[in-house]
Amino acid sequence: MRIVVPFSADRPKTRLGKVLTPDERREFAAAMLADVLAALGGVDRDLDVTVLATGPVEVEASVVVDDRPLTTAVNDRLDTAPTAVVMADLALATPDALEALLDSDADLAIAAGLGGGTNAFLARDPAFHVDYHGASYRDHLAIAREEGISVREVDSRRLAVDIDEPADLTEVLLHGDGAARDWLVDAGFELDVGGGRVEAVRE
Template sequence: MRVVVPFSTDRPKTRLAEVLTPDERREFAEAMLADVLDALDAVDRDLDVTVLATDSVDVDAPVVVDDRPLTTAVNDCLDSVPTAVVMADLAIATPDALSDLLDSAADLAIAAGLGGGTNAFLARNSTFHVDYHGASYRDHLEIADEAELSVREVDSRLLAVDIDEPEDLAEVLLHGDGAALDWLVDAGFELDVGGGRVEVVRE
């Protein structure tokens, strides 16, 4: 099974600019990518994993450089089935959660992000195509419906959490166990549980 992991090297994670410098955002993004690749590597099945990056990146997986918009680049990867697409910022995704998606027999198995985006999917029918903008999850369900594809909506918090905003860092500190967690700890981030709420602070 082919698995594509899109990764932007151009100004990654701009919504974290409030708490991370440009160099830190790049390092943290690469740490999350490493965690996603490690989780996929631990899935108990034969996967052909490729990183679809906007520029060269040093990772333990084959890299295809494509600087076109995400929708165009991913659609060109869907010419063979089955093909899965897993976003590179799913820092708390586990092998079991990914296996649940990848084991689906539906024409389209799809996992939503908390904000309405599409965090991961598996397409077993070549008529499916992506359209990444805004609430893409809803759009992708409509595309599948119009093509009369069978759909399985994968309800997984571990796949729903993508790390975009400063408050999302708490999810990594609470549930992460890989490179992204190590990077945050080394950078001085920790959880403050005072006052009846959990907040991310930096030493």
């Protein structure tokens, strides 16, 4: 099965700009990508994984460099079904969570992200196409409806948590166990469990 992992290599994770420098954002994004590739590597299936990156990147997978906007670049790779697209910022993804998506035989299996994005999908029908940004999850359900594509909505916390905002770092410290969590700990992040909602803070 073909898996595409979109990756913004040059200026990733701008919404983390309040807590990470540009170099740190690049390192942290690369750590999350490594975690996603490791989770895909643990899936009990034969997967053909390609990182669809905006610039060169060194990873344990094949890389295609395409600097066009995300939607255009992904749509160009949906011509051959089945194809799954798994975002590179799913630092909590596990093989089990990914298998729940990849085992679906619906024309479209799709996992929402926090705030209405689309974190992962498997399209078995080449008529499906993406339109990312905004509440893309709703837009993707509408596209499937228009194309008469059967949908399975995959309800998965581990696939839903994409790491976009400073508050999301808390989830990585709480529930992550890979390179992204290690990177945050090395960078001095820790949990403040002092009162109210637990928070990631930097020493």
